[in-house]
Amino acid sequence: MSTVPYANYEVKKNLKPKGLVGLSEKLIDQHWSLYEGYVNNVNLLDKMVWECLQEGRLLQTPPFSELERRLGFEYNGMILHEYYFGALAAGIPEPGKSSKLAQRFAKDFGSFENWKRQFSEIGKMRGIGWVTTTMDPSTQRLINFWVTDHQLGNVSSFIPIVVMDVWEHAYILDYGAKAGSRTTYIESYLQNLNWEMIEKRMALADQSKVWPRDLTTTVA
Ligand SMILES: [Fe+2]
Numbered sequence: 001m002s003t004v005p006y007a008n009y010e011v012k013k014n015l016k017p018k019g020l021v022g023l024s025e026k027l028i029d030q031h032w033s034l035y036e037g038y039v040n041n042v043n044l045l046d047k048m049v050w051e052c053l054q055e056g057r058l059l060q061t062p063p064f065s066e067l068e069r070r071l072g073f074e075y076n077g078m079i080l081h082e083y084y085f086g087a088l089a090a091g092i093p094e095p096g097k098s099s100k101l102a103q104r105f106a107k108d109f110g111s112f113e114n115w116k117r118q119f120s121e122i123g124k125m126r127g128i129g130w131v132t133t134t135m136d137p138s139t140q141r142l143i144n145f146w147v148t149d150h151q152l153g154n155v156s157s158f159i160p161i162v163v164m165d166v167w168e169h170a171y172i173l174d175y176g177a178k179a180g181s182r183t184t185y186i187e188s189y190l191q192n193l194n195w196e197m198i199e200k201r202m203a204l205a206d207q208s209k210v211w212p213r214d215l216t217t218t219v220a
Contacts, residue, residue, distance in 0.1 A: 004047075005050060006043070006046040006047045006049075006050040007042050007043050007046035007047070008043055009039050009042055009043055009078065010039065011035070011036050011039050012082055012086075015082055015085045015086040016028070016032055016085060017085055017088035017089060017192070019090050020088060020089075020090050020188075020192045021090045021091075021188070021191060021192060022174070022187075022188035022191060022192070023088075023171075023174060023188055023189075023192060024173070024174050026173060027170075027171070027173045027174050030169070030173060031165075031169060031170060032085070034081075034169060035077075035078070035081040035082075035085065038074055038077035038078040038081060039078050041074045041077075042071075042074045042075055042077075042078050045067060045070055045071055045074055046071065048067050049064075049067050049068055049071065052064050052067065072150075072151035073149060073150055073151050074150075075151075076147075076149075076150035076151040076154060077150040080130055080132075080147070080150055080160075080163055080165070081165070083132075083160050083163035084130075084163045084164065084165045086194075086197060087162070087163070087193060087194045087197040087198060087201070088189075088192050088193070088194060089192065089194035089196075089197070090192055092193070092194050092195050092196055093195070094112075094193075094195060095112070095195055095199070097112065101195065101198065101199050101202060104142070104202060104206075105142065107142075108141055108142040108143070109142070115133070115142075115144075116190065118144050119131055119133060119144050119162065119164070120183075120186050120187075120190070122144055122145075122146050123164055123166045123182065123186045124182055124183060124186065125146055125166075127148060128148070128149065128166070128167045128168065129146055129147050129148045129149060129150075129152075129153070129166060129167070130146070130147040130150070130163060130164060130165055130166060130167075131144060131145070131146060131147070131162075131163075131164045131166060132144070132145050132147060132154075132160050132161075132162065132163050132164075133145075133160075133161045133162040133163075134155065134158040134159055134160050134161060135158060135159045135161060135202075135205045135206075135208075136155075136158055136211075137157060137158070137159055137205070137208045137209075137211045138211040138213070138214065140205075140206060142161065143158075157211060157212070157213065159201075159205040159208060160201075161198060161201045161202055161205060162193070162198055164186070164189055166182060166185075166186070170185065171184075171185035171188075174188075
């Protein structure tokens, strides 16, 4: 437990993937170091904001505003990378059509293949960001989102299930920056998706019956 009043996160070393197919160790190492940077910057920024507020420094000035606004970028950069790396592993097959997980995706996307097509197409959008499949805990419905940078497009309280990084740093070392590079990367990402982890996330999300934006409803 942290004894300081500001963030003190640690790099979640256990989430670092190994032995992926089509995503080299060198790429993952470099990408991982960027994740470490987010953890460090979350801690640093959080401390700086705390100290400004506590000591009454820089308040109502542009530097304080910039520190505060940047928190969303750094926090989401850390968290999205943990979801991303935490569900990458080689050799775990896609769920079969009749599996509970595939049917769960089919319920909200028409079919499992349709989810994959939509998810991939969103990932090919121009610009840097993420694609997420998240669940609205109030309806249990799954929906795909584009997230610009790390913080623009995340919906509060929705639960991330599948999280794909499509910043160029996620693939340029292996696939280059030419047209079509991202498409090939997305195929590799999907081949390395740890469906066992997705199933665990889905099961936990489905158990979630609390959506604090409406506490007038009786929670079972
Ligand atoms: Fe990244």
